[in-house]
Amino acid sequence: MKQTKLMWLLEQLTLVLVCIIALFPIVWMFLTAFKNGRDAYDLSLIFTPTLDNFFTVFRAPWNLGSMLMNSVIVAVSTVMISVPAAALAAYSFSRFQLRAKKTMFFAVIATQFIPAVVIVLPFFIMFRNIGLLDTTYALIVVNVAIVTPFVIWMIKGFIDAIPLDSEEAAMMDGASRLRVIRDIVLPMAAPGILTSAIFCFILTWNEFLFALILTRREAVTLPVGLVSFRTERGDLWELMSAAGVMITVPIFIMAMLIQKHFTRGMTAGAVK
Amino acid sequence: MAHIELINITKRYGDFLAIPQQNLSIADGEFLVLLGPSGCGKTTTMRMIAGLEEITSGELRIGGECVNDKPPKDRDIAMVFQNYGLYPHMTVAENIGYPLKLRGVEKNERARQVEEVCRKVELDKHMHRRPAELSGGQRQRVALARAIIRRPKLFLMDEPLSNLDAKLRVTMRAELKHLHHELGVTTVYVTHDQMEAMTLADRIAVLNHGEIVQLDTPEKIYSEPADMFVADFIGSPSMNLIPGRIINGLFECDGVRVPIPFQTSVSEVVLGIRPEDLTIVSEADAHIRAPLYALELTGESTLATVRIGPTMVCARGPSDFRTEIDAPIGLKARGDRIHLFDAQTRKRLNP
Numbered sequence: 198m199k200q201t202k203l204m205w206l207l208e209q210l211t212l213v214l215v216c217i218i219a220l221f222p223i224v225w226m227f228l229t230a231f232k233n234g235r236d237a238y239d240l241s242l243i244f245t246p247t248l249d250n251f252f253t254v255f256r257a258p259w260n261l262g263s264m265l266m267n268s269v270i271v272a273v274s275t276v277m278i279s280v281p282a283a284a285l286a287a288y289s290f291s292r293f294q295l296r297a298k299k300t301m302f303f304a305v306i307a308t309q310f311i312p313a314v315v316i317v318l319p320f321f322i323m324f325r326n327i328g329l330l331d332t333t334y335a336l337i338v339v340n341v342a343i344v345t346p347f348v349i350w351m352i353k354g355f356i357d358a359i360p361l362d363s364e365e366a367a368m369m370d371g372a373s374r375l376r377v378i379r380d381i382v383l384p385m386a387a388p389g390i391l392t393s394a395i396f397c398f399i400l401t402w403n404e405f406l407f408a409l410i411l412t413r414r415e416a417v418t419l420p421v422g423l424v425s426f427r428t429e430r431g432d433l434w435e436l437m438s439a440a441g442v443m444i445t446v447p448i449f450i451m452a453m454l455i456q457k458h459f460t461r462g463m464t465a466g467a468v469k
Numbered sequence: 470m471a472h473i474e475l476i477n478i479t480k481r482y483g484d485f486l487a488i489p490q491q492n493l494s495i496a497d498g499e500f501l502v503l504l505g506p507s508g509c510g511k512t513t514t515m516r517m518i519a520g521l522e523e524i525t526s527g528e529l530r531i532g533g534e535c536v537n538d539k540p541p542k543d544r545d546i547a548m549v550f551q552n553y554g555l556y557p558h559m560t561v562a563e564n565i566g567y568p569l570k571l572r573g574v575e576k577n578e579r580a581r582q583v584e585e586v587c588r589k590v591e592l593d594k595h596m597h598r599r600p601a602e603l604s605g606g607q608r609q610r611v612a613l614a615r616a617i618i619r620r621p622k623l624f625l626m627d628e629p630l631s632n633l634d635a636k637l638r639v640t641m642r643a644e645l646k647h648l649h650h651e652l653g654v655t656t657v658y659v660t661h662d663q664m665e666a667m668t669l670a671d672r673i674a675v676l677n678h679g680e681i682v683q684l685d686t687p688e689k690i691y692s693e694p695a696d697m698f699v700a701d702f703i704g705s706p707s708m709n710l711i712p713g714r715i716i717n718g719l720f721e722c723d724g725v726r727v728p729i730p731f732q733t734s735v736s737e738v739v740l741g742i743r744p745e746d747l748t749i750v751s752e753a754d755a756h757i758r759a760p761l762y763a764l765e766l767t768g769e770s771t772l773a774t775v776r777i778g779p780t781m782v783c784a785r786g787p788s789d790f791r792t793e794i795d796a797p798i799g800l801k802a803r804g805d806r807i808h809l810f811d812a813q814t815r816k817r818l819n820p
Contacts, residue, residue: 365521366554368541369625370568370615380567384558 223445229438237435250439261440264422268444270333271408271418272401275340280352280394283345284386287352288378292364302353305346313343317410324411331413339411340401347400348393355389356382395455399448419444471532471622471655472497473518478527480513480679487513488679491527495657500649502658504666505676506702511659514676515625518657520544531622542571547616548625551632553608555600555615562587562596565614572619582618590614590644606637613645617652624649624656630665642668663703667691675699692806697815700741700808706772709747709782711740712812720809723778727756730804733818741808747784747800749773755799757782761792773798 229237231246254261289295290302320339321330329335359382367377383390405420412421419440426437473495480488488510495501503511516522518529520541528535536544547568556564566583574582587593590610600608609629616624626645630638646669649656660666666673667687674684675698683695694700700708713722720727720740727740752758759775759782766772771790774783775798784800792798809818 360552360554362550362552362554363556365519365541366548366550366612366615367556367567368521369519369546369548371542371571373540373542376571381556 226438226441226445229434230442232435232438234433234435237438250435251443254436254440254443259422259425259436259440261419261422261443264417264419265443267333267336267412267416268402268418268420271336271340271416272398274333274337275344275401276394276397278337279341279345279348279397280390282341283348283393284352284383284390285378286345286349287356288382290349291353291356292361305349308342308346313406317406320407321410330411331415333416335411336404336408336416336418339407340404343404343407344397344400348397351393351396352386352390355386355393359385392455395451399451402444402448472530473623473655473657474528474530475514475518476528476530478514478517478529479525480510480517480522481525486679488517491679491681493674493681493684495655498653498655500656500658500669500671502660502666502670502673503676504660504663504673504702506661509676510679511661511676512627513679515627515657515659518623519546519548519625545622546625547619547621547623549612549616549627549629551628553600553612553632555608555611557600560597560599561592561603561611564600564611565592565618568615568619586614586618589617605632605634606641609633609641613648617648620652621654624654626656626658628660629658631660631662638665645669664705667703675702693817693819694741694808695817697739697741697810700810704743706744706783708741708743708808709780710810711742711777711780711782713738713740715809724759725757725777727802727807728804729807729809731820733809735811735818737812738818739810739812739815741810742802742806744772744783744785746803746806747782748803749784749786749790750799750801752797752799754801756802757800758797759800760795760797763794764790764792773800775800 228242230250231248232239232244233247233249236244253259286305290298295301320335324330324335329338363381363385364377367381368374372380403420404418408416408418408421409424412418417425423437423440423444426433426440473493475491475493478488478491479486491514493514503514505511513522517524520536520539524537529537531544531546556567559567562580562583565586566579569579569582583596584593587596590613592607592610592614595603595607600611603611609632612629629645630641633641642665649669658665658669667690670687672685673687673690674681675690676682677698683690683699685693690699691703694703694708697710701710711720711722711725713720713725715721715729715733715736715738718729718732720729720738725740727742747757757775757777759777761773762776762781763774764771765774766788768788770788771786772783773786773790773792774781776782782800807819810816811818
């Protein structure tokens with residue numbers, strides 16, 4: 198009895214410690230975002246909060262507005278292209294008897310094993326040759342390539358869990374294969390597809406390496422934009438934090454919304 | 470409505486031959502039941518007719534037209550699935566109206582027909598519920614309503630009653646029978662329940678290992694089983710099968726001597742006799758003498774089981790028949806209801 202109580206206490210302490218370690222940088226970033234330049238280096242928790250930083254970052258020379266726009270364009274376009282394509286691919290992998298289906302599926306997943314740094318240079322050269330360097334098009338192409346395999350894998354898990362009976366019933370009722378997908382499969386897999394879409398959005402929104410290498414001025418996204426706050430005058434922590442908050446908050450809200458579906462989605466994909 | 474023909478149909482899954490070769494002709498408006506134990510190929514046969522399973526070789530004709538390469542949607546067949554196959558995200562009315570929606574039936578007309586069918590299957594109070602909010606029996610009726618809302622050439626029913634409780638099953642059985650009478654649509658019905666088959670069918674096809682072992686009316690299947698498999702499969706309790714020999718027109722084995730009313734050249738045989746064709750008599754008149762093994766009251770009768778060597782023999786006696794376990798009893802077989810099977814080929818020997 199005594200031992201179980203001790204174990205419980207130990208467990209709670211560990212959890213609290215892990216939470217502190219994980220959350221401290223985020224909390225500190227939030228605090229710093231509301232400090233002025235001088236307070237930023239002060240370790241005190243008492244300061245006069247200000248919203249100035251949030252206005253400053255949108256003004257020249259930082260121009261966070263255009264970066265925000267780029268991020269939104271890249272993330273939304275990636276989701277719009279990747280999710281429908283992945284849903285159809287996932288349906289095929291789930292339902293059709295294909296030759297070498299396992300090998301094909303493995304090949305799709307295997308693309309995820311290649312480290313990004315290995316392919317970033319070929320991408321750079323390729324986009325330079327076709328004149329797409331520093332455009333959101335390039336980022337959309339790259340992000341679609343990166344997230345689609347993962348989204349296929351996720352959605353396949355959800356489709357596998359849908360009983361075949363309803364689909365066959367629809368076919369007997371007179372529906373073509375595409376109609377079955379539209380009327381039966383997609384509505385039934387909707388929670389899973391939505392989860393995958395949001396996951397895809399988060400991945401693209403946070404993507405850093407490719408955006409750093411493939412953009413210079415026009416197509417810079419928010420995560421890369423953060424780097425510009427390291428100036429010859431030193432690191433502008435308060436501005437960096439304000440921008441950081443703006444990157445984090447949308448993701449934070451989305452993650453909260455899908456948390457329940459997300460865990461279910463992960464297991465559905467994993468077990469099947 | 471249409472006439473269905475299966476001509477030399479085979480089905481292979483890789484190296485496994487599920488349906489060796491099937492020939493079957495189903496008349497227009499007929500209620501045909503495919504009956505057999507699990508894994509005998511009855512569902513595969515039905516799914517090939519539906520178009521959900523590819524035909525390896527042979528020809529399937531519906532209304533004289535070869536439909537081998539037609540997708541399910543173009544075959545004009547309605548099907549009721551074992552697990553109903555409802556659309557969980559749609560209401561009852563949307564589920565039932567879906568086949569009409571696919572055929573472009575105008576919205577008001579659709580609503581009118583859905584309501585009419587719902588009334589027929591007593592679902593009119595639940596039209597706006599989702600399948601998850603319905604009981605098993607109600608879900609079954611939704612599946613049925615979805616099938617009957619249009620007049621297809623053919624109905625396929627894949628063990629539609631197997632998920633219902635015993636009482637509801639009997640009610641729904643009568644409903645199905647009545648519905649078939651009312652609509653007159655050719656129906657193929659799959660089941661492993663011989664009682665369902667006997668009560669519903671115009672003809673029964675008994676399947677074993679992918680082959681039709683007997684195709685006939687329920688009466689014939691019951692009274693003249695083609696082989697020991699059919700004899701054993703049909704009837705509850707099933708037919709008594711006693712191995713023995715024919716000596717001078719008498720069937721003989723330990724404690725059993727039954728006169729055979731016809732000639733046969735085979736000597737190693739199996740005698741088949743249904744429990745209701747055995748009467749409990751005094752030992753002097755008996756064909757079978759053995760100690761009582763068990764006595765079961767079923768309500769309208771009593772089942773008396775005796776043991777002859779390794780074989781159990783069951784007889785149906787009057788409901789007031791009582792005696793002690795292990796007490797010797799005598800059983801007499803009705804001469805015109807005796808079945809003889811070849812012990813080697815398992816085929817029927819009666820002329």
